[in-house]
Amino acid sequence: MELKFDNVCKNYGKKRALVDFSATLTEGVYALLGPNGAGKSTLMNMTADILRPTAGTITYNGESIYKLGDKFRAVLGFLPQSAGLYNSFSARSLLRYYGCLKGMDDKKAIEARIDELLELVNLTADASRKAGQYSGGMRQRLGIAVALLNDPKVLILDEPTAGLDPKERIRFRNIISKISFDRIVILATHIVSDVEYIAKDVLLLRQGQLIRDTDVSSLLAEMEGKVWDIKVLAAEVPSFMQKYKISNITKVSETEEEAEATNAENGLTALRVLSDERPSETATPVPASLEDVYLYYFGEVGI
C-alpha cells in the first residue's frame, strides 16, 4: 500500500498554499507538523478529495486518487478539524447517516460496526443522546468514530485530540497505534506529544514547503547538542528570551547554598534553551523531545 505525492502544488489565487510537495507514504502513522498556515489542511483536503491540486499528482497504489474517485474514497477515513455533526441526530443515527454516505449497504454489518466503534470511543452509554447535547470532547470522539466507520486503509486526522482530556488522548493514541500497522495514517496536530511515540515519520511543513521528512529518532538525534538546560537568575530571563528560543521556563526551588550564593530577591529559573551553540558555560546538553524539534523549526525568539 502506497500513497504518493509527486510535486503537488496548490495555489489560492496568488497565494501559494503548498509548493512542490513530494512524499511517499506506506503503512504507519505520519505526523504532519507545522504552524498555522503551513499547508497541512490544504494537503489533507487534497488527499481527501475536497480540493484538487493546482499541479502535481497524488497516487494510491500507482493510480491517481482522482481517477480512482469513489474507489479511493471507499478506503478513506477523514476527520477534519471541524467535524460538523448534526445536532438533531443521536450518535447512532449520525453514524448510520455517514454509513450511508460511505456506501455501507449491509444494515446488519453497519449496526455491528457502530456498536464496535461506540465502544471504542467510549460513547456506548450516550449513543441515544442528541449530538447537540455532547461536550466538545464527546463530539471529537464521535468524529473519530465517523472517520473509522468504513474501516479505512487511508486515515487522515486533523487535530484529532483537540478537546480531549489526557485519559481520552492516551486512549486515542493507543487506538491509532493499534490500527496503524496495516494502514496509512496521516495525523496533523499541534499537540506534539501525541505523535512522539506512535509516528513512524514526521513531515515538517513551513509556508507550504516540506522542510523535513524523516523518522522521529533521526529527528531527535539531529537535535543532539541543540537543547540545553540552564539555570539563570530571574532578572536574566528576558535577555535569554531575546537571544534564544526557549521551550520551557521553570522556577527552581532553591537549596540553602544556592540561596546564599544569589541575591535573596533574585531566585533561580531553569530554562530549556534551543540553540546550535552552548548558550552559556553553565548550560548542560539534554536529550531533545519532539516538542523541542517543533520549536526549533517553528518557534520564534522572544516568545
Place this chain on the structure above:
Amino acid sequence: MLRLIRAELKKMTVSKFFLVTAVLVGVVYIVMLLQTLGFFDPEGYFSTASYENKLFQQYQGQSVDDCKNEIYNEYSRLESASTDDNQAPGQYGPYAYQDRLIYQKLHEQVKYFDTYHDTIKLVLQNAMKVKQKQLDLSPYTNEFLVRQSDRVIEAYQYKKDFSIYNSSGWTNWLGRASISVMDFLLLAFLVVVIAPVFCSEHEKGAFYLVFSSRRGRGKTFLAKLLACTIFTLAFTLILLIIKFAVYSLRFDMFAGLLQPLQSIPDFQMCPYSINILQTLLLLYLFRILFYLVVVFFTLLVSCLFKSVLFPFIIGGAMSISLLFLQQYAAGYQVGFSDINFSKFYLFKDLQTYSFTALYNPLAFFEKFDVVNLFGFPVYRLTVNIALTLLLIAVLITLAYFAYTRQVSLSSWNPVRLLRKKSKEALS
C-alpha cells in the same frame, strides 16, 4: 442510493422546528379551508349540505335525456308554488326556500348538459369553414389556420355523454384553485424546509465528511435532489388529500369524479378529452412542477451561497413577490392574446409564458389555445410544460455545478465579500 435518499429525508424532517412548523401550517391550512367552505357559518351549514346531497342523489347517475323532463317540470312547479311565506332562508320541505335553490342548481346543470352539444356543433362548423379556406389570407396564414382547424375538429368531434351529479363541489374546487395568501405560506414552508438541505453541511462544516465519503459530491447531490423532490411530491399529495377530505365534508366529491371535465360549465370549451379525476391529477402534476421550480431555485441559491440565510431570504422574497406579481403584473398569468399568424411572432407569443401559470393552470383547460410554433399549432399547455421542464433542467444543472465545484472551499457570499472589500478599503 435508496438508503441515502431515506437518510436525507430523515435529516430534513427530524427536528423539533420542522414538526412544530408542519403542525402549525397544517392546522392553519385546514382551518382556512373550512372557513372558505363556510364551515363555521352557524346558519345550518351541515343541514344544507346533507339536504343538497340527498336531493342530487335522487337523480345521480341517470342520463340527461332520461330525467331532464322531470327536472324541468319539478323546477317549474317549485317556481310557481313559491310564495312569500316559504321564502325564508333555512326553510326545508316541499316548495321551501332551500328546495327551490337546490332544484335551481339541478335545473341549470341539466339545461347546460342539454344545450352543450349545440354549442360544440357551432364550433365544429366554424372550424370546417376555416378549413375550406373561406378566409383569404396569405398562404402561410391559411396553411396555419387549416392545421389549427384540424386540431379544433380533432378536439371537439367526440360527443360527450353526461349523467346527473352534483357539480357544486367540483365547481367550487376548481373555482378556488387560484393562488391565495395561504398557498404562499405553504410555499414559504416548503422553502424553509428545503433551504438548508444543500448548505447546512457547509454551515456546520460537515461537507468535509460528505465530500470525502465514498458517495462523493455527485451521488450526494443526486440523493439530496431526489429527497427534495420526494418531499415536494409528498407535501403536495398530503395537501391534496387534506383538501379532498375537507371538501368531502361539504360535498359528495366522489360523484362526478369520472364525468368529463366539460360537464362543469366553465370548462365547456376544454379541448382535451379528460374527466374530472384526470384533470385533478393534471392540476397537481402542474402544481408539483410549479413547486419544483421554486424548490430547485432555492437549492441553487443554497448551493451558490452555502448559507441557509440566503435561500430563506430569497425563497421567502420569491414567494411573496409571486403573490404580488400574480395579483398585479400585467400578462403575468397565461396570456390569451390572439394567435399570431406569423412565425416571426413566436417569441412575442411566448412572452406570455410564466411557470406560475402552472400553479393555477385551469385557464389552459377553459378554451382551445395554441401557440404558433413555426406554422404548427401547439397547445399552449404543452409549450408551458416543456418550458418549465427546461427551466427545471437549467436550475438543476447550475445547482449541480455550484455544489460539486472544487475551485474553492470558500463560498461566494456577497455580504462576506463586501465586508472584506470594505475592510481592505478602510485599512
